[in-house]
Amino acid sequence: MAPIPFESAGEVQALETEPPAAARLDAKPLNVSRERVDPNAVDVVAKLKGAGFQAWLVGGCVRDLLLGARPKDFDVATNATPEQVRGLFRRSRLVGRRFKITHVRYGRDVIEVSTFRRAPSGDLRINGNAKANGLILRDNAYGTLREDAFRRDFTVNALYYDPHEEQILDYVGGLKDIKRQRLRFIGDARQRLREDPVRLLRAIRFQAKLGFGLDAAVEDSRMVARLREIPGARLFDEFTKMFLGGYAAEAWRLLEGTPIPSVLFPATPKGTCLVQLAMGNTDRRVANGQPVTPGFLLAVLLWEDFRARVKAPHSEPGGANGGDAAELAAQSVLADQRRIIAMPRRHSHFIQDVWLLQPDLRERRPKRVPKVLQHPKFRAAYDFLLLCAEAGLVEPAVGQWWTDIQTASAEERDAMINALNPALRRRGRSRQGGRSKSRQR
Ligand code: ATP
Numbered sequence: 001m002a003p004i005p006f007e008s009a010g011e012v013q014a015l016e017t018e019p020p021a022a023a024r025l026d027a028k029p030l031n032v033s034r035e036r037v038d039p040n041a042v043d044v045v046a047k048l049k050g051a052g053f054q055a056w057l058v059g060g061c062v063r064d065l066l067l068g069a070r071p072k073d074f075d076v077a078t079n080a081t082p083e084q085v086r087g088l089f090r091r092s093r094l095v096g097r098r099f100k101i102t103h104v105r106y107g108r109d110v111i112e113v114s115t116f117r118r119a120p121s122g123d124l125r126i127n128g129n130a131k132a133n134g135l136i137l138r139d140n141a142y143g144t145l146r147e148d149a150f151r152r153d154f155t156v157n158a159l160y161y162d163p164h165e166e167q168i169l170d171y172v173g174g175l176k177d178i179k180r181q182r183l184r185f186i187g188d189a190r191q192r193l194r195e196d197p198v199r200l201l202r203a204i205r206f207q208a209k210l211g212f213g214l215d216a217a218v219e220d221s222r223m224v225a226r227l228r229e230i231p232g233a234r235l236f237d238e239f240t241k242m243f244l245g246g247y248a249a250e251a252w253r254l255l256e257g258t259p260i261p262s263v264l265f266p267a268t269p270k271g272t273c274l275v276q277l278a279m280g281n282t283d284r285r286v287a288n289g290q291p292v293t294p295g296f297l298l299a300v301l302l303w304e305d306f307r308a309r310v311k312a313p314h315s316e317p318g319g320a321n322g323g324d325a326a327e328l329a330a331q332s333v334l335a336d337q338r339r340i341i342a343m344p345r346r347h348s349h350f351i352q353d354v355w356l357l358q359p360d361l362r363e364r365r366p367k368r369v370p371k372v373l374q375h376p377k378f379r380a381a382y383d384f385l386l387l388c389a390e391a392g393l394v395e396p397a398v399g400q401w402w403t404d405i406q407t408a409s410a411e412e413r414d415a416m417i418n419a420l421n422p423a424l425r426r427r428g429r430s431r432q433g434g435r436s437k438s439r440q441r
Pocket residue numbers: 058059060061072073075151152153154157158196198199202209245
């Protein structure tokens with residue numbers, strides 16, 4: 001990342017209309033220019049301002065521009081209500097679970113527009129209520145630009161950029177913290193964490209993503225326990241942001257230094273080599289532009305628990321057969337995890353398929369091999385097998401065999417299958433009838 005020429009930054013002027021004074025700076029000397037902004041986001045800001053509203057780029061995109069990095073996406077904040085935004089852009093729709101935002105569509109590109117909001121107070125904050133513990137239950141109150149800045153989590157995430165005036169607005173000292181490479185909560189860290197324990201995860205995420213140091217201790221186990229109060233769907237969103245952004249290995253390393261994994265993944269043993277490898281592998285895929293899925297990481301994180309439950313006494317002979325026992329174990333592991341992190345069903349199916357294909361991949365029964373190769377989830381299951389081999393849980397030769405067979409000609413394939421252990425060939429025949437349904441999915 002290019003260093004930021006802060007010393008040469010433009011004159012700092014006080015904005016007299018919005019006490020306490022915000023710093024308004026020329027963006028150009030900070031290496032932030034309109035050319036680095038998605039033209040669609042510039043267009044959204046122009047249309048809103050043309051209609052008489054205030055409009056600014058805000059949050060992660062401004063932070064990343066200042067750091068010389070390419071923003072993942074561009075978010076706009078405005079004083080127009082969602083309905084007013086909707087009225088200005090034909091190709092737009094209102095979305096949002098916790099609060100309404102507007103998605104403005106330009107082909108495949110989406111610009112997210114949110115209305116200035118303020119931190120909840122008075123009747124919105126449930127302070128002193130034993131049940132709610134100061135947790136914000138609703139935060140949909142509109143506010144001013146200044147209030148919008150102060151309700152954000154970290155100072156570095158509360159900077160505004162006007163791509164037309166080419167000005168940056170800083171109410172909270174975010175520019176200084178970018179320069180210091182510090183992640184600092186706006187206001188009192190403990191209070192902000194009490195309001196929204198998800199900020200614990202965000203603190204880890206931004207440390208990993210930006211390499212910034214955190215100006216507060218967040219490992220407090222009472223605070224961590226409060227993550228249990230967060231709806232599972234929101235935790236799933238945070239899970240994907242944390243691990244699919246290209247910095248999963250570092251995020252996991254930081255998480256393992258806190259009690260957070262014991263709340264989010266209670267059955268995942270600490271220091272699991274397979275998990276570390278999977279995180280690094282995911283980061284490499286992101287860097288190479290290869291697809292990544294949260295299901296794969298969840299399959300890795302929950303693998304030990306799945307294995308333990310397959311081996312548990314109630315799934316031994318006398319009960320369900322091997323395939324069904326595995327399927328039942330998979331379902332119980334996934335049901336338990338969904339109570340914490342609400343993964344959509346398609347991910348549960350994916351994980352179950354990846355797990356249930358592992359014995360086939362490890363055992364290589366000749367009759368099963370062609371079917372396994374055609375299974376829609378073969379590729380993911382094979383990646384999982386390679387990871388297990390890398391972690392020393394599977395013979396490397398087995399992984400290599402599956403690598404080779406994918407590029408082999410039909411004759412070579414037959415020869416590879418025929419060369420498999422004859423004992424396995426016989427067992428393969430005798431087990432043909434008893435495959436579990438899910439493997440045909
Ligand atoms: P990234 O580029 O990695 O997405 P981001 O800063 O854009 O980082 P988002 O999760 O997309 O992160 O959130 C957008 C902005 O919304 C943040 O920059 C922050 O200002 C604000 N924000 C998001 N979540 C919270 C929260 N839980 N509490 C306070 N502010 C939040």
